[in-house]
Amino acid sequence: MAARVTLKSEAQGDLVRAVVDATADMPANELRSPGVLRALLERLADKVLPTSDPLRMASLRGAVAMRELLSADGGALTASEVAKVLDISRQAVDKRRKAGQLLAVELPKRGLLYPAWQLGETGAPLPGFAQVLAALRDHDPWAQARFFVTSNDRLNDQRPLDLLREGALTPVLTAARAFGTHAAA
Numbered sequence: 001m002a003a004r005v006t007l008k009s010e011a012q013g014d015l016v017r018a019v020v021d022a023t024a025d026m027p028a029n030e031l032r033s034p035g036v037l038r039a040l041l042e043r044l045a046d047k048v049l050p051t052s053d054p055l056r057m058a059s060l061r062g063a064v065a066m067r068e069l070l071s072a073d074g075g076a077l078t079a080s081e082v083a084k085v086l087d088i089s090r091q092a093v094d095k096r097r098k099a100g101q102l103l104a105v106e107l108p109k110r111g112l113l114y115p116a117w118q119l120g121e122t123g124a125p126l127p128g129f130a131q132v133l134a135a136l137r138d139h140d141p142w143a144q145a146r147f148f149v150t151s152n153d154r155l156n157d158q159r160p161l162d163l164l165r166e167g168a169l170t171p172v173l174t175a176a177r178a179f180g181t182h183a184a185a
Contacts, residue, residue: 066105066107066142070105070113070115072115072117072149073115073116073117073149073161074115074116074117075115075116076105076113076114076115077113077114077115077116078111078112078113078114079093079094079104079111079112079114081114082102082114082119085119085123086119086123086124093114097112097114100130100133100134100137101125101129101130101133102114102125103115103118103129103133103141103144103145103148104141105141105142105145106141115145115148115149117148117149117161118148120165126161126164126165127164127167127169128164128169128172128173129164131169131173132148132160132164132169132172132173132176135173135176135177135179136176136179138180139179139180143179143180147160147175147176147179148160148161148164149161152175154171154174154175154178155171155172155175160172160175160176
């Protein structure tokens, strides 16, 4: 049974990798087109996921969500690319990630990727970014990334990322501390 779980996990990793590779050059507006992306995903899924897999469509939706997070606001950067932007070593980039100053998400067999949107116009991390990451520390990196680029009802349906860019740290911190909890009815 454990071998099957490993195989399934490998197949899902293959799907995510295939989606990222196949859509790397697609503009964001095309990625949001359900017809185009769904057709592409179904073709990819036929190659890497068994048609009898009851979670096949959930895997497809997960792969789409991961791809959208990686393509949001400038895409994703490797550690080497972040190091170049910040004019520091790759080891220093990893040290900052481990210290909660930078956010990286992991793709199977591709390693860590850093969303470009966490770096402001000057190339430095957005002011307050590390504080918000600290408030989100109980969530995995994919959930943290989703928090930043998804509109939030606690922020009048604005994205935390946009408010951080405007310098509105306090409401973003409040929303981050409440992330994953339900408001009282």
